[in-house]
Amino acid sequence: MPIFEFYCPDNNRLYTFFARNAEQAARIPLCPDNPGFGMERYPPIGKPVAGS
Numbered sequence: 001m002p003i004f005e006f007y008c009p010d011n012n013r014l015y016t017f018f019a020r021n022a023e024q025a026a027r028i029p030l031c032p033d034n035p036g037f038g039m040e041r042y043p044p045i046g047k048p049v050a051g052s
Contacts, residue, residue, distance in 0.1 A: 004016070005042040005043075006042055009040065010038060015039070
């Protein structure tokens with residue numbers, strides 16, 4: 001059961017979420033601090049990471 005990280009650019013915070021199944025792993029969660037804020041996977045898939 002994997003743990004995923006998501007970044008909220010609206011409040012500049014990183015969140016960790018536990019996925020119990022594949023359906024939860026595929027879903028992008030709402031921001032815990034403000035459900036109106038958008039979240040994105042971290043590190044972003046397809047974007048190069050600094051130093052790599």
